[in-house]
Amino acid sequence: MTHVRNLILFIVFGTALAAVGFAATKPRALVVASKPPDPGAEVARLQAELARLEALVPNQPTVMTQLAYHFANLWFAAAHQNWPLADYYLGEMRSNLKWAVRIKPTRSSPAGEVNLAGIAGSVDNTEFSKLQEAIHEHRSAAFDRAYDETAVACYACHKAIGKPYLRPQRPPAAAEHVINPDPAAKWPP
Numbered sequence: 001m002t003h004v005r006n007l008i009l010f011i012v013f014g015t016a017l018a019a020v021g022f023a024a025t026k027p028r029a030l031v032v033a034s035k036p037p038d039p040g041a042e043v044a045r046l047q048a049e050l051a052r053l054e055a056l057v058p059n060q061p062t063v064m065t066q067l068a069y070h071f072a073n074l075w076f077a078a079a080h081q082n083w084p085l086a087d088y089y090l091g092e093m094r095s096n097l098k099w100a101v102r103i104k105p106t107r108s109s110p111a112g113e114v115n116l117a118g119i120a121g122s123v124d125n126t127e128f129s130k131l132q133e134a135i136h137e138h139r140s141a142a143f144d145r146a147y148d149e150t151a152v153a154c155y156a157c158h159k160a161i162g163k164p165y166l167r168p169q170r171p172p173a174a175a176e177h178v179i180n181p182d183p184a185a186k187w188p189p
Helices: 002-024 028-033 039-056 060-079 083-103 116-125 127-136 140-160
Strands: 106-109 112-115
Touching: 060 083, 060 127, 060 140, 083 116, 083 127, 106 116, 112 116, 116 127, 116 140, 127 140
Parallel strands: none
Antiparallel strands: 106 112
């Protein structure tokens, strides 16, 4: 959240500085006639705007829920050998994992600080890469192994951050029932 907060502060303060610079280019008579802005009031306004913008940013559990949604649907896309759809879900998983660690790159745990960005990078370079290879080569057995290895890696991270109750599994049902995973589907036309 610190990175997001710093980015928002940068944008808000940059906008304020640009506004002050624009005001400085007014004709001299207008500048003299207007009273200078109160710095304390401007800081308070910017702090309120920052709090408002921070409230709009989803938290890490929200993003991880999206990742779990795509992970479940990935299983069913591959089970139906709909490799383009499986590739899509894997891409969404990668994007969500990167987003999650931008929100919170480290997490405190009972054992100390956990480098989530490092773990995510490792999962992306190993387990996700194995999934991608199996998808691109249309190898179901390799996909199944890589999927299980990914679940094990996810669980290792969950345990490292003190959340062993977040135990991934092969999904019993698709998370999305609107998307038809059958690559031979005829409807809609």
